[in-house]
Amino acid sequence: MMRFRLEKRPEPSKLMLYGTPVAAVVLTMILGCLLFSAIGYNGLRAVQEIFFTPLTNPYKWQDLGIKAAPLIIIGTGLSVAYRANVWNIGAEGQYIIGALAATSIALLTWGMSGWWILPLMAIAGMLGGMAYASIPAFLKTRLNVNEILTSLMLTYASVQLIYYLIRGPWKDPMGIGFPQSRLFSEAARLPNIIPGTIVHLGVPIAVIVALIAWFVMSKTVFGYRMRVVGAAPHAARYGGFSENKTIWLAMLVSGGLAGLAGMLEVAGPFQRMVPGFPTNYGFTAIIVAFLGRLNPLGVIVAGVVLAITFVGGQVAQTTIGLPDEATGIFQAMMLFLLLAGDILVRYRIRRISPEASAGAA
Amino acid sequence: MTLSRRGFIKVGGAAMTLPLLGGTAFGQAEKLKIGFIYVGSINDNGYNYAHNQGRLYVEENLGDAVETMFVENVPEGPDCERVVRELAQQGCKLIFATSFGFGDSVIKVAPEFPDVAFEHATGYMKADNVGLYNARFYEGRAVCGVIAGHMSKTAKAGYIGSFPIPEVVMGINSFVLAARQVNPEFTITPVYISTWNDPAKEADAARAMIDQGIDIVAQHTDGPAALQVAAERGIVGGFGQGADMSAFAPDTQLTAIIDHWGPHYLASAKAVIEGTWVPGDTWEGLKEDVVQMGPYNAKVPADVVTAAEAMRTGQIDGSVHIFTGPINDHTGTERVAAGVTMTDAELLSMDWYVEGVIPPA
Numbered sequence: 207m208m209r210f211r212l213e214k215r216p217e218p219s220k221l222m223l224y225g226t227p228v229a230a231v232v233l234t235m236i237l238g239c240l241l242f243s244a245i246g247y248n249g250l251r252a253v254q255e256i257f258f259t260p261l262t263n264p265y266k267w268q269d270l271g272i273k274a275a276p277l278i279i280i281g282t283g284l285s286v287a288y289r290a291n292v293w294n295i296g297a298e299g300q301y302i303i304g305a306l307a308a309t310s311i312a313l314l315t316w317g318m319s320g321w322w323i324l325p326l327m328a329i330a331g332m333l334g335g336m337a338y339a340s341i342p343a344f345l346k347t348r349l350n351v352n353e354i355l356t357s358l359m360l361t362y363a364s365v366q367l368i369y370y371l372i373r374g375p376w377k378d379p380m381g382i383g384f385p386q387s388r389l390f391s392e393a394a395r396l397p398n399i400i401p402g403t404i405v406h407l408g409v410p411i412a413v414i415v416a417l418i419a420w421f422v423m424s425k426t427v428f429g430y431r432m433r434v435v436g437a438a439p440h441a442a443r444y445g446g447f448s449e450n451k452t453i454w455l456a457m458l459v460s461g462g463l464a465g466l467a468g469m470l471e472v473a474g475p476f477q478r479m480v481p482g483f484p485t486n487y488g489f490t491a492i493i494v495a496f497l498g499r500l501n502p503l504g505v506i507v508a509g510v511v512l513a514i515t516f517v518g519g520q521v522a523q524t525t526i527g528l529p530d531e532a533t534g535i536f537q538a539m540m541l542f543l544l545l546a547g548d549i550l551v552r553y554r555i556r557r558i559s560p561e562a563s564a565g566a567a
Numbered sequence: 568m569t570l571s572r573r574g575f576i577k578v579g580g581a582a583m584t585l586p587l588l589g590g591t592a593f594g595q596a597e598k599l600k601i602g603f604i605y606v607g608s609i610n611d612n613g614y615n616y617a618h619n620q621g622r623l624y625v626e627e628n629l630g631d632a633v634e635t636m637f638v639e640n641v642p643e644g645p646d647c648e649r650v651v652r653e654l655a656q657q658g659c660k661l662i663f664a665t666s667f668g669f670g671d672s673v674i675k676v677a678p679e680f681p682d683v684a685f686e687h688a689t690g691y692m693k694a695d696n697v698g699l700y701n702a703r704f705y706e707g708r709a710v711c712g713v714i715a716g717h718m719s720k721t722a723k724a725g726y727i728g729s730f731p732i733p734e735v736v737m738g739i740n741s742f743v744l745a746a747r748q749v750n751p752e753f754t755i756t757p758v759y760i761s762t763w764n765d766p767a768k769e770a771d772a773a774r775a776m777i778d779q780g781i782d783i784v785a786q787h788t789d790g791p792a793a794l795q796v797a798a799e800r801g802i803v804g805g806f807g808q809g810a811d812m813s814a815f816a817p818d819t820q821l822t823a824i825i826d827h828w829g830p831h832y833l834a835s836a837k838a839v840i841e842g843t844w845v846p847g848d849t850w851e852g853l854k855e856d857v858v859q860m861g862p863y864n865a866k867v868p869a870d871v872v873t874a875a876e877a878m879r880t881g882q883i884d885g886s887v888h889i890f891t892g893p894i895n896d897h898t899g900t901e902r903v904a905a906g907v908t909m910t911d912a913e914l915l916s917m918d919w920y921v922e923g924v925i926p927p928a
Contacts, residue, residue: 265656269649369761373731382691383732383918384667385761404648475645481730481761482643482668520650523638524602524657530640 212553219551226547227497227504231511234540242532251526256518256536259525266521268403270513272475275412276301276467276487278509281494282419282502283463289423289500290432291439292456296342296357297464298488299364300335304465305472306367307334309387309479312394312472313376319393327394328469335465336458338364343457347450353457365484372479387479396474408470413506415463420502432456464488493541512537599661599840601625601832602654603637604647606666607764607789613809614763614789615639617826618665618688620810624829625836633836643668651676655683661839663832664688666763667732673697684844686835689734691915693846700831703852704734705741705914706882707824708785709889710860711806712745713878714821715783716753717871718803719746725776726757727769727786727793731927733917735787741889742785743923745878756781756925766792777802791815804864811861822875823861831857850911854883890914895922 235253243249260266280297287294294300308327315323341360345351369385372378378388396406423429435442435452443449467487472479494512498504519533601622609619622635636657638650647669654662655676661684664673670690677685677697685697693699715724726742728735739757746753756776760768769792773784777800784805786793791812797805798816807813807823831849838844851857860879863872881887892903897920903909909917920926 265652272645373759382916383730383736385730475648480644480668485642485644485646517649520638520641520653524636524653527636530608530638 209558211556211558212549213556215552215554219554222547222551223499226550227499227508227544230497230540230544230547233543234536237539237543238532238536241535242528247528248526252522252528252532255522255525255528256515256533258518259521260514260517266517268400268405269517270510271405271409273516274509274513275408276471277491277494277512278412278506279408279415279467279470280460280464280488280491281498281505281509282416283460284491284495285498285500285502285505286419286423286432287456287460288495289436290452290456291436292453292460293354294339294342294357294457294460295354295492296339296359296361296488297460297491298484298486299357299361300338300461300464301468301471301488302361302364302368302484303338303468304331304335305468305483306364306371306479307331307465308469308472309371309376312390313387315394316388316391318391321393323393324396324473327473328466331465331469332462333465335461335463335468337461338465339457339461340454343454346457347453353453361488368479368483369481372481376479378478385481389478390473394473395477396470404475406470406474408467408474411466411470412509415466416502416506423502428455464491490537493537496541497544511540515540598631599629599633599836600657600659601633601635601836602657602659602662603635604641604650604654604662604664604666604669605637605639606641606643606668607639609637609639611764611790611809612812612815613791613807614826615665615809617809618663618828621826621828621832625832628829628833629836629840632840641666641669645672647672648676651685652679655680660684661836661844662686663835664690667730667734684835684839684846686847693848696846698835698844698846699848700835701734701850702826702828702857703850704824704826704858705737705889706852706879707858707860708738708741709745709882709887710875710878711785711822711824712742712889713749713875714806714863714867714871715742715785716746716749717874718821718867719750719753719783720803721780721782722750722752722754723779723781724753724755724783724785725773725779725781726755727772727776727784727788728757728759729763729788730761731757731759731918733915736920737914737917738787739924740917740921744889744894744921747923749874754923754925757927759927760788762788764789766790769793770796773797774800794819804866807861813861813864818864818866820861821864821867825859825861827857827859830855852882853879854885896920897922897924897926 235257239249239253242252260270284297308331311327311330342353342356345356346353372385372387376387378386396408398406431447435447490512494505494508498508515533515536522528603622605615605618607615609615626635641647641650651672663686665688667689670687670692673685673687674692674694677694681696686700689701690699726739743755758772760772769788773793773796782803784793784797786808794805794812794816798819804819804821807820809826811823811825813820888908890909892907893901893905894903896902
């Protein structure tokens with residue numbers, strides 16, 4: 207009988223490190239094709255529409271841009287935090303609070319004009335996200351409460367805060383009772399950067415944010431610190447890097463960027479606060495961060511890949527009647543395969559001969 | 568479903584793979600493409616299911632003259648904007664946006680496609696190529712209210728609403744006005760869950776209200792979750808909304824309000840084909856058969872059925888209008904004088920509760 211054993215590699219395999227995300231995407235396509243063929247859809251068309259139509263049809267590029275932008279910004283922040291082994295799962299909540307903080311500025315300055323309004327909203331957004339992320343950071347560093355639970359649960363609280371604000375203090379006087387804020391004034395809306403499209407300023411900002419993060423993470427002491435703390439906590443402690451300080455930094459960076467994404471989203475595509483504002487970008491960005499190998503440059507690519515599945519999922523609904531849930535299945539499959547594949551980065555599969563295994567047993 | 572999908576693939580497949588850039592340029596004359604946008608799943612067995620039945624009705628009646636496509640689970644926000652554009656780019660010349668919150672997106676995208684006819688359900692914003700259509704659901708609510716007034720033992724009903732918009736407020740008021748004609752002690756407690764479609768939230772709201780002593784539950788959300796809870800807890804009963812939901816709670820659904828959009832969709836499709844479409848503003852009800860009542864449950868006593876039928880036929884022949892004064896608001900102040908009937912405009916902007924409603928905090 208043939209037997210296999212996982213054997214730890216002396217050092218992580220570079221090939222596998224960059225190979226597994228690609229393999230995960232390719233395998234997702236193959237398995238997805240088989241799965242949807244098995245239940246009576248045209249599996250090949252499904253994969254074609256979801257993964258390729260958004261790329262081949264220029265009309266879809268603008269959609270990819272605006273869908274990928276928040277994913278890239280949040281994913282970049284998360285990749286920094288996850289590098290340091292700080293598991294901020296509540297980016298969605300920080301994204302929401304950032305958007306609410308930005309909305310408050312937009313409503314306070316309603317009817318005014320001036321170039322300073324948007325930057326002020328961006329600052330408010332980041333501060334809002336940071337403030338919300340500092341709650342799990344405080345609980346973790348002072349009381350050693352698991353940040354996964356606190357950050358996740360705070361997300362649900364933030365959604366309730368939206369409902370409270372738009373039903374009460376921020377209710378649109380013109381909205382015939384619909385709980386939503388009023389439409390922002392011109393000065394509080396992100397300008398479109400390409401005339402005739404819906405591409406707003408948030409798209410280039412996302413790329414710039416990721417590039418800056420890449421530079422900081424790979425070329426500065428801060429980046430070194432985050433990586434060392436994550437990779438070798440003991441060594442980091444000997445090296446004089448405070449663990450608590452790292453947790454704070456990781457939470458503030460990831461929360462601040464999520465808040466910035468929230469501001470860009472509310473000032474860009476939404477232009478008002480509505481109950482449907484939370485669309486799980488904060489959770490999808492977790493997939494983006496891991497698919498991008500916790501590297502800001504990888505996050506750009508991964509953000510676009512996830513955006514493709516969203517946009518393509520809707521194309522597939524109209525062209526071949528694929529149900530909406532298919533998009534979620536493809537995304538989940540991708541993350542699962544990626545995480546499963548990760549084991550190959552650190553371990554290799556060894557065939558063990560029957561005699562040796564018998565001896566071992 | 569599967570059959571039509573397969574046919575769809577065969578017929579549409581070749582044309583669809585063409586780059587969408589040139590898509591609108593050819594092949595339009597013979598077939599009208601119609602797009603539908605749903606806020607929930609077509610399998611919700613309620614509101615979205617009913618719209619989808621309307622789509623199938625058009626297919627059945629016009630056969631090869633039309634080709635329909637739909638996108639489900641579309642969030643009310645920028646994602647809807649993309650879907651509207653997607654359908655227009657796919658060559659749809661008639662697009663139905665079937666949820667209130669799609670209004671902003673339709674109004675935004677419609678000017679980009681002046682040759683496409685848009686129709687927005689339950690909305691309030693019109694444009695050169697955007698028409699409105701709605702159904703007098705409140706007429707059905709009045710029939711349900713009569714049954715509730717007769718059958719409730721605690722004289723307390725719960726009402727699960729999505730958002731406090733006039734559409735929903737009107738339904739609550741109609742229900743309680745009819746119930747109080749039977750039992751002047753009758754009260755109703757609305758709960759708003761800020762979504763059209765979240766079975767878990769709908770069920771939680773139903774449970775909480777049953778714990779507080781209601782024995783009838785009604786809902787203005789999309790699915791049968793509340794009815795299922797009612798069945799599980801063995802209260803007097805509830806009502807189907809959007810479609811006949813008796814399959815989910817055979818002993819609990821007292822009757823159902825059935826949305827019958829098919830004839831409206833058919834008329835609009837014919838108008839576009841014949842080139843006579845103009846943006847309309849229709850609001851039809853029991854009389855026009857756009858709103859139908861489901862079968863009465865066997866446990867509804869004969870005299871109650873008679874009373875309910877009287878309410879139904881009275882609204883059809885015009886002898887009964889539930890919003891005829893005297894009507895007091897929930898504080899007891901008279902809002903509509905005796906003998907006066909509220910106008911459609913007043914109904915469509917209704918933002919106050921009638922006597923008997925215990926307003927949510």
